[in-house]
Amino acid sequence: MTECYIRVAEDENEEPMEIPSEEDGTVLLSTVSAQFPGACGLRYRSPVSQCMRGVRLVEGVLHAPESDWGNLVYVVNYPKDNKRKMDEMDAASAVKIKRGVQKTSDLIVLGLPWKTTEQDLKDYFGTFGEVIMVQVKRDAKTGNSKGFGFVRFTDYETQIKAMSQRHMIDGRWCDCKLPNSKAGPDEPMRSRKVFVGRCTEDMTTDELRQFFMQYGEVTDVFIPKPFRAFAFVTFADDQVAQSLCGEDLIIKGTSVHISNAEPKHNNSSCVFCHFFPSTFFMVKSPSLAAMFERSQYQFPSSHV
Numbered sequence: 001m002t003e004c005y006i007r008v009a010e011d012e013n014e015e016p017m018e019i020p021s022e023e024d025g026t027v028l029l030s031t032v033s034a035q036f037p038g039a040c041g042l043r044y045r046s047p048v049s050q051c052m053r054g055v056r057l058v059e060g061v062l063h064a065p066e067s068d069w070g071n072l073v074y075v076v077n078y079p080k081d082n083k084r085k086m087d088e089m090d091a092a093s094a095v096k097i098k099r100g101v102q103k104t105s106d107l108i109v110l111g112l113p114w115k116t117t118e119q120d121l122k123d124y125f126g127t128f129g130e131v132i133m134v135q136v137k138r139d140a141k142t143g144n145s146k147g148f149g150f151v152r153f154t155d156y157e158t159q160i161k162a163m164s165q166r167h168m169i170d171g172r173w174c175d176c177k178l179p180n181s182k183a184g185p186d187e188p189m190r191s192r193k194v195f196v197g198r199c200t201e202d203m204t205t206d207e208l209r210q211f212f213m214q215y216g217e218v219t220d221v222f223i224p225k226p227f228r229a230f231a232f233v234t235f236a237d238d239q240v241a242q243s244l245c246g247e248d249l250i251i252k253g254t255s256v257h258i259s260n261a262e263p264k265h266n267n268s269s270c271v272f273c274h275f276f277p278s279t280f281f282m283v284k285s286p287s288l289a290a291m292f293e294r295s296q297y298q299f300p301s302s303h304v
Contacts, residue, residue, distance in 0.1 A: 129158030216240035
């Protein structure tokens with residue numbers, strides 16, 4: 001039998017590629033895998049039953065159905081584990097392209113000594129990298145420090161480094177982290193927590209942590225018990241969390257949907273909400289809410 005070509009594609013809806021057969025009319029699996037790495041076989045849709053049928057494979061040789069390849073399009077088979085990994089890699093790459101270059105954010109510095117000035121703050125954090133903004137929050141009437149301030153770096157890597165440790169400033173330990181409060185009613189809260197929907201029961205916290213670490217530092221993973229088909233993942237950076245919202249990602253072969261874990265703030269029954277690394281609380285009393293709002297850290301003037 002003379003050499004002929006069969007049409008092969010990764011999907012029925014994709015443009016096929018012509019693969020050469022051998023002189024006896026068979027096709028070597030190695031010939032297919034040379035064009036489609038990882039391929040383990042072929043299948044095709046029967047013109048009669050409209051069902052998918054597998055092509056017989058014997059010792060690395062693919063045999064034509066009914067001794068004739070015909071004009072059908074043959075679809076490549078992949079091992080399930082390989083296909084799953086490829087899908088996960090494609091989904092991860094798409095999200096990383098969407099995120100692009102990481103931008104820095106204003107970081108809140110908590111626990112500042114009353115005597116610390118903006119110059120002191122700039123001098124200290126300048127040892128980590130270039131600082132483009134510092135601010136010590138002061139009382140409008142007395143001018144006294146409120147015990148906290150803000151700093152912003154030029155480089156994202158410097159921001160991560162500053163957030164990864166505590167800081168001894170003017171003889172006192174201080175924390176440097178992303179703010180998690182609202183500047184005003186028209187400015188949405190930037191949450192570091194995302195909601196992972198459509199989870200399967202075989203997914204563990206360690207597996208979710210390992211998967212999401214490819215996007216950024218993960219500080220907490222929570223799966224409700226009893227199982228309810230969703231989970232919460234908290235990142236160190238709110239920008240990472242926001243970049244993932246709206247994405248459909250492949251985890252262990254299952255498509256999960258990522259959305260913002262924030263409650264809706266226009267709900268009148270929840271006057272004020274605040275997130276912590278692994279949970280959140282709601283204040284429904286207007287008087288208590290007002291008290292908490294007054295005590296919340298305000299953003300620098302550049303945010304107002």
